Amino acid sequence: MISMAARPVIFALANPVPEIGYSQAREIRPDAVVATGRSDIPNQINNVLAFPYLFRGALDTLSTTINEEMKLAAAHAIAAIAKEETPREIEESHGRRLVFGKEYLLPTPGDRRLAERVPAAVAMAAMKSGVARR
16 A cells, blocks of 8 residues: 655646546545646646746846746746735636635636736846846
8 A cells, every 4th residue: 555644745747637636636635735737626737827927037138048047936936926815806717716725826827917927037037147138
């Protein structure tokens, strides 16, 4: 028998059928934090949360490369947004309250705060790390 630590984190990211279904994982381990790549269940992990904004920040600064500092800046900006109060229009579009926790780890792809803040964070990291040409 394979066991897991208390409150395991399960990222079942295969699409369209994850390695284990969200409901099944939660049934087996109610204390688990579960995420998949699917948009029809909580905690969708999708590269659309990072890549467009990472590239925007790099393009805005004419960066010579995308480095670890820029990727970390994007990740930290996304994490900060997830922990803030979610705008009402986003909650209304999802039909539920979105409060950081087991059911809401990341902002939703339609969250306009991503487009406002992630490129700025990436641009600042590009400048601080010396890869920005503008």
